[in-house]
Amino acid sequence: MLNYTLRRLMFTIPTLLLISFIIFIILDMAPNDPTGNLPLTIPPEVREKIRASLGLDSPMYIRYLLWCQQFFINEPLNLFNQWFGWCVGDCEGRLRVTSWATRSPVVDLIAERMPQTLWVVGMSYVVGILIAVPIGVISAYKQYSWFDQIGTLISMIGFSVPTFFTGVLLIVIFSVWMPNDSVFWLPSIYDTTLKVVDWSSFVQQMRQMAMPVMVLALFNAAQISRYMRASMLDNLSQDYVRTARAKGLKEKSVLLVHVLRNSMIPVVTVIALGIPQVFGGAIITEQIFKVNGLGQLLIIGIQGADIPLVQTLTFLFAVLIVLFNLVADILYGFLDPRIRYE
Amino acid sequence: MKLTHIIAGTLGAALLSTTAMAQERGRDGNVNVIYWQAASILNPYLSGGTKDIDASSMVIEPLARYDENGNMVAVLATEIPTPDNGGVSEDLTSITWKLKEGVTWADGSALTAEDVVFTANYCMDPDGGCQQLSKFGGVESVEALDDLTVKITFDGPKPFPYGPFVGSTTPVIQAAQFANCTGEAAPTCTEQNFGPIGTGPFTVTEFRANDTISLAANENYREAGKPAFATLTFKGGGDAASAARSVLETGEFDYAWNLQIAPEILADMEAKGIGTVLSGFGPLVERIMINLTDPSADLGETRSTVANPHPFMSDMAVRQALSMAIDRPLLVEVGYGKAGKVTCNVLPSPAIYDSPNNAGCEVQDIAGANALLDEAGWELGSDGVRAKDGVRLSILYQTSTNAVRQDFQALIKQWWTEIGIETELKNIDAAVFFGGDQSSPDTFQKLFADLEMYANTFDGTDPEAYMGNWACSEIPSPDNAWLGGNMPRFCDPAYDALIVEMGGTADINERARLAIEMNDMLMQSYTIIPLVHRGNVSARANTLEGVKLNVWDSQLWNVADWSRAN
Numbered sequence: 001m002l003n004y005t006l007r008r009l010m011f012t013i014p015t016l017l018l019i020s021f022i023i024f025i026i027l028d029m030a031p032n033d034p035t036g037n038l039p040l041t042i043p044p045e046v047r048e049k050i051r052a053s054l055g056l057d058s059p060m061y062i063r064y065l066l067w068c069q070q071f072f073i074n075e076p077l078n079l080f081n082q083w084f085g086w087c088v089g090d091c092e093g094r095l096r097v098t099s100w101a102t103r104s105p106v107v108d109l110i111a112e113r114m115p116q117t118l119w120v121v122g123m124s125y126v127v128g129i130l131i132a133v134p135i136g137v138i139s140a141y142k143q144y145s146w147f148d149q150i151g152t153l154i155s156m157i158g159f160s161v162p163t164f165f166t167g168v169l170l171i172v173i174f175s176v177w178m179p180n181d182s183v184f185w186l187p188s189i190y191d192t193t194l195k196v197v198d199w200s201s202f203v204q205q206m207r208q209m210a211m212p213v214m215v216l217a218l219f220n221a222a223q224i225s226r227y228m229r230a231s232m233l234d235n236l237s238q239d240y241v242r243t244a245r246a247k248g249l250k251e252k253s254v255l256l257v258h259v260l261r262n263s264m265i266p267v268v269t270v271i272a273l274g275i276p277q278v279f280g281g282a283i284i285t286e287q288i289f290k291v292n293g294l295g296q297l298l299i300i301g302i303q304g305a306d307i308p309l310v311q312t313l314t315f316l317f318a319v320l321i322v323l324f325n326l327v328a329d330i331l332y333g334f335l336d337p338r339i340r341y342e
Numbered sequence: 343m344k345l346t347h348i349i350a351g352t353l354g355a356a357l358l359s360t361t362a363m364a365q366e367r368g369r370d371g372n373v374n375v376i377y378w379q380a381a382s383i384l385n386p387y388l389s390g391g392t393k394d395i396d397a398s399s400m401v402i403e404p405l406a407r408y409d410e411n412g413n414m415v416a417v418l419a420t421e422i423p424t425p426d427n428g429g430v431s432e433d434l435t436s437i438t439w440k441l442k443e444g445v446t447w448a449d450g451s452a453l454t455a456e457d458v459v460f461t462a463n464y465c466m467d468p469d470g471g472c473q474q475l476s477k478f479g480g481v482e483s484v485e486a487l488d489d490l491t492v493k494i495t496f497d498g499p500k501p502f503p504y505g506p507f508v509g510s511t512t513p514v515i516q517a518a519q520f521a522n523c524t525g526e527a528a529p530t531c532t533e534q535n536f537g538p539i540g541t542g543p544f545t546v547t548e549f550r551a552n553d554t555i556s557l558a559a560n561e562n563y564r565e566a567g568k569p570a571f572a573t574l575t576f577k578g579g580g581d582a583a584s585a586a587r588s589v590l591e592t593g594e595f596d597y598a599w600n601l602q603i604a605p606e607i608l609a610d611m612e613a614k615g616i617g618t619v620l621s622g623f624g625p626l627v628e629r630i631m632i633n634l635t636d637p638s639a640d641l642g643e644t645r646s647t648v649a650n651p652h653p654f655m656s657d658m659a660v661r662q663a664l665s666m667a668i669d670r671p672l673l674v675e676v677g678y679g680k681a682g683k684v685t686c687n688v689l690p691s692p693a694i695y696d697s698p699n700n701a702g703c704e705v706q707d708i709a710g711a712n713a714l715l716d717e718a719g720w721e722l723g724s725d726g727v728r729a730k731d732g733v734r735l736s737i738l739y740q741t742s743t744n745a746v747r748q749d750f751q752a753l754i755k756q757w758w759t760e761i762g763i764e765t766e767l768k769n770i771d772a773a774v775f776f777g778g779d780q781s782s783p784d785t786f787q788k789l790f791a792d793l794e795m796y797a798n799t800f801d802g803t804d805p806e807a808y809m810g811n812w813a814c815s816e817i818p819s820p821d822n823a824w825l826g827g828n829m830p831r832f833c834d835p836a837y838d839a840l841i842v843e844m845g846g847t848a849d850i851n852e853r854a855r856l857a858i859e860m861n862d863m864l865m866q867s868y869t870i871i872p873l874v875h876r877g878n879v880s881a882r883a884n885t886l887e888g889v890k891l892n893v894w895d896s897q898l899w900n901v902a903d904w905s906r907a908n
Contacts, residue, residue, distance in 0.1 A: 031774045031777070031781070031782040033773060033776075033777025035390075044823075044825030044826065046475045048825075049468070049471055050471050050473055053469070053471025053529070054471070099382075099551075101383070102535075103383055103530070103531075103532060103535055104532040104536065105532070109551055112550055113553075168584075171584075171592075175587075175592040176591045180592075180593060188588060189376070189594055191554075191575075191577075192553055193550070193575070287579065288584065290577065290578075292380070292550075292552070292554070292579045296579055300382075303773070304382075305777070
């Protein structure tokens, strides 16, 4: 197993390098211009100078190598320096990956966005799983019962109604129609500067998270509960279930120990593969509730042709996807003793 | 009796003065401002974005700015220098600003003329990538005559010398703070660019790029009792509709910027009665630019250059018919509502420059347009498209991707079909269309189409540079890397002569006459077809007082005067 993991890890290095190069080429070929969104009153000569100051006048491969150097060498060294206080090389003048729009290091921007994305999108994932697993189990156990029918309906709604609809609907109900002094009134705009220090600020944080988390949780729960239900149904008709029942085991332990455990194998994989999406943020939901996490950062970068920012973010997503694929594969081996990687 | 009156009077006066005393700084708590485009940086010299300029205008200030009527008001200067008060030299080559005495930066140090000189050199540094460089166009030197006097010398007569340090695009930054940030180092100074020390009513407490700025009242602000708010939250992100909702419907925010959304939706939101929609009109005009040169792809290198005149757009009758067929009031109603007005001029504002000579375009005249084309010999073919000598009136109409623009395209195409002109529509992503990417054929400068639609405006109140866009020398072509603002490829020596004349005229009325004459030349030759005079729409909560929507400068220009209604 360890051998396999190490081999897979080694293999990710060339994969990720290739991915970073492809992302760079695609971004470079995109007919976009960082000065395109500036007011038309800025004359073309000035635009030329701005482009030159961003380093856009040097050839593609030089810009790529520069990014590689900044991202793979300078940024880790800088992190090292910040965490341990040890300085390797030129700590002050080291060139970091810098956003064109904010002129600040991209990695700092990402670190600043991480908390709200993890809170909101991560929490919605957890809530989604907590809702989805019981629904999936009960739906499968009582197939075609009214519970199953309603569960199916809700999953269909969660699947097919886009978050930009449910989000705005919730805002209209809880922020617009609800009187401002009601306990059920919820803020439609997320305050990223809120710091949780006491009970009242904690309540405030919960209130501002309520709507975006619910919107996303509905979407996630819909997906996972369908997998859970299908996987449970597969297992319920297996011979080992009949054997367990014939042995006289209690229905509870048949269902929750034998069937559930076996059914979780594919679901755990689906959940693990979905985790990179949590870091990717939820572009639309973040935009609606102004959570301003990683998703919103990416979309602003794309709109403003902020190539270093988009490149770095997209690459980090690629890293997460590759890593969690590996995690899913390894988890598979742990959960199902029949699977062995040699 | 008399005595009691006097006593009562004195008491009253004393009470009044105590209420005046009570008007202390920071009395009204917090105010929330939402800009749906989040601010990325607080240094306008490194960003041309309105959101960044507006956000920074609360912290750093210029020598003078424009008020809500487009008049200049002194901010850090004692008065506006003019030739009459001796501030502008007689030969119009230099301007001398006097700074107010006793102005301090937020850190308590004094503002001096050296700061102004430093700011000018900061922007004019060729390696700095300064985005406001055009404001310093023609500046030869900026020098401090004494602690409070700055002299800006131009390389020639400058009849309108109010480019540098007038308006929020060119504020004064603190020399001490930015000393190590000049030239190539400018973009690396993240700390300075995110938290400039200023003379304005607020100071930055926390800057979260592309998200939220937290600001607090500047304790060293020069006006006593201002700002009324102790803290200000500047939130960014989302879209215009939800920003409008947060002020007009949920009441979470007090001021929302640039609410370009469907007029009826905005009216519905306003009906809730907790906020007010504000609109103001600057010089922004949605217009159609006609390509007077041939955009045919067969021409290769000389495509859309003056080498080949357009096969039918060079006929004025065609251009005039295109304009006559448009129902401008309907366009305003469909696209902009309160935020738009019909205009027949490409220069509709400030009022003194608005030409009275082109009225009449408000009325759609399909019959007249048809008659005009008949007369010019363009005969209707069996396919419903007019042609003459084998040239069919079939046009490609391009614009940027934007819901309102696509509505306009569809409507206008319909009207043009009615006068026998076939129209193909095309829309291009704004970042490509307005981006200067040399390799893209779809930029608005290349204009590989018969006509294109977009909006343009100018900074401040002086139209000289704007009208200069249509000089022969401004025609984009491969020779100048497709740079220049003369999209129609209009070239008239008489027009160029007017530009030169305006460049040597300081009298404001005479300048207005020249600008109107230039506007009329463009309008009466139907080179540019103006459609809608677009305004800015913002919203404020009814409890927020002192807001004056300013289209000539930052919308937050008078944030020091904002207060909470009791």
